Each structure stands twice: as C-alpha cells, then as structure tokens.
Amino acid sequence: MLGGMDLEPLEPLPDDWDRALCVVAHPDDMEFGAAAAVARWTDEGKQVAYCMVSSGEAGIDGLDPETCRRVREAEQVTSAQLVGVGVVDFLGFPDGIIEYGVPLRRAICEVVRKAQPDIVITGNFRETWGGRSLNQADHIAVGRAVVDAVRDAGNRWVFPEQLVGVDPWPGVRAVWAFGSPQSDHGVDITDHFDAGVASLEAHAAYIEGLGWEHFDPREFLEGFGRQTGQRMGVPFAAAFEVFPLGWGE
Numbered sequence: 253m254l255g256g257m258d259l260e261p262l263e264p265l266p267d268d269w270d271r272a273l274c275v276v277a278h279p280d281d282m283e284f285g286a287a288a289a290v291a292r293w294t295d296e297g298k299q300v301a302y303c304m305v306s307s308g309e310a311g312i313d314g315l316d317p318e319t320c321r322r323v324r325e326a327e328q329v330t331s332a333q334l335v336g337v338g339v340v341d342f343l344g345f346p347d348g349i350i351e352y353g354v355p356l357r358r359a360i361c362e363v364v365r366k367a368q369p370d371i372v373i374t375g376n377f378r379e380t381w382g383g384r385s386l387n388q389a390d391h392i393a394v395g396r397a398v399v400d401a402v403r404d405a406g407n408r409w410v411f412p413e414q415l416v417g418v419d420p421w422p423g424v425r426a427v428w429a430f431g432s433p434q435s436d437h438g439v440d441i442t443d444h445f446d447a448g449v450a451s452l453e454a455h456a457a458y459i460e461g462l463g464w465e466h467f468d469p470r471e472f473l474e475g476f477g478r479q480t481g482q483r484m485g486v487p488f489a490a491a492f493e494v495f496p497l498g499w500g501e
C-alpha cells in the first residue's frame with residue numbers, strides 16, 4: 253500500500269480560517285482519519301460542525317438497521333463532543349447505497365448554505381486508498397457530491413427554493429479530503445493525538461461489531477499518524493488532499 257508518493261513531504265494546511273464543515277458518509281469516518289486534527293482546530297478556537305450523510309445503520313452485521321441507527325448516532329454525537337464539535341447533522345441517506353446525484357447535492361448544499369464554512373472537509377473519494385485497496389462506494393459518491401454542492405451553494409439559481417431567509421454561500425475556499433492517497437498537505441496532530449484516539453474509541457459498538465480481532469484504536473491511529481508525521485518532521489500528523497475552489501489555482 254505504500255507507494256513512493258507517500259514519502260513526499262507534506263505542506264502545512266493553511267491556518268487562516270474560522271469555520272469548517274465536515275461532510276462524510278458514515279459515523280466513524282472522521283475518527284478513522286481526521287478527529288485529532290479537528291481536536292486541534294477546536295482547541296485553537298475554530299468552529300467545526302459535522303454532517304453525516306447516512307447514520308451508518310447498515311454497519312453492524314448483528315444489529316438491525318433501526319436499532320443500529322440509534323446506537324451509531326449516539327456514538328457519533330459523543331465522539332464529536334470529545335473533539336470539541338457540538339453540532340452533528342444526520343441527513344438520513346441510506347447507508348451502503350448512497351448515490352451520487354442531484355438529491356445528494358441538494359441536501360449537502362443546504363447544509364453548506366446554513367453553516368457558511370470557509371473550508372469543507374470530506375473523506376478520501378479517490379478510487380483507492382493507495383495501491384490496490386479499493387475505496388467504498390458511499391465515500392466516493394459523497395466526496396464527489398461535496399465538491400459539486402460547495403459550488404452549488406454559491407449559485408443563487410441552483411436550488412433556489414432553499415433561499416428563504418438563507419443566502420447563497422460562495423465563501424468556501426477549498427475542500428480538503430483526509431486519507432487520500434494523493435494527499436499533498438498535512439497538519440501536526442501531536443498534541444491532540446489522544447483526543448483523536450478517544451474519539452475513535454467512542455464508536456465502541458461499531459468497533460465491537462466489526463469483529464476485527466485485537467483491533468486497538470490507539471495502535472491503528474499511531475501507525476498512520478506516525479507515517480504521516482514523518483512527512484512533516486513531527487511525531488504525528490494527519491494528511492489531506494486539497495482541492496482549491498478559486499479559478500486558476
């Protein structure tokens with residue numbers, strides 16, 4: 253899974269922003285790649301909100317979706333609080349079969365217009381995680397829709413029915429995708445690594461339901477964090493691929 257690209261140095265992410273909105277397919281997505289970075293940002297006084305496209309209700313084999321939805325939403329809310337995030341929206345798209353399309357763009361666009369973020373964060377939506385390890389369909393659908401919905405949000409003629417007491421929002425400067433095999437930027441998470449671990453551990457029912465023997469959240473996050481840290485010359489870092497939204501960038 254390690255290509256030569258992975259050893260390229262990472263440029264530090266810009267720090268001159270105030271509000272971020274994180275839009276991901278499933279509860280637990282943030283915690284497998286970006287929660288420690290979120291903990292750092294909220295600690296610095298930035299506002300970060302979460303939006304889950306599905307509730308991960310198809311994520312536990314031994315649990316029926318309605319029960320699972322309640323369990324996973326509760327775990328996500330706790331997990332978010334542990335990294336300083338008080339707002340978690342659930343859009344209610346069906347876990348496992350999220351489709352890229354206008355309904356998904358419309359729903360994400362509405363959240364962007366209301367939250368008015370400078371930065372929108374999503375998970376890796378490239379075809380693989382690097383090497384041959386294939387990405388999952390929901391992640392790809394959501395990431396593509398995020399990029400498009402961010403543009404939709406700035407155009408008053410797209411989804412105009414949303415613009416009652418809400419303005420178009422052309423203010424998103426970039427979309428950042430964590431965990432991308434083409435990551436070119438990073439953030440030092442050394443001082444907030446433990447908060448990231450606690451945030452992943454909050455998904456206890458999910459982790460238990462995966463049935464991965466001897467899965468240890470700290471060990472798992474340490475592996476990626478350390479490898480990414482080496483690309484920035486720090487103990488632990490998180491990597492992001494940056495998609496600028498201005499023209500000609």
Ligand SMILES: [Zn+2]
Nearest residue numbers: 277278281391
């Ligand atoms: Zn996921």
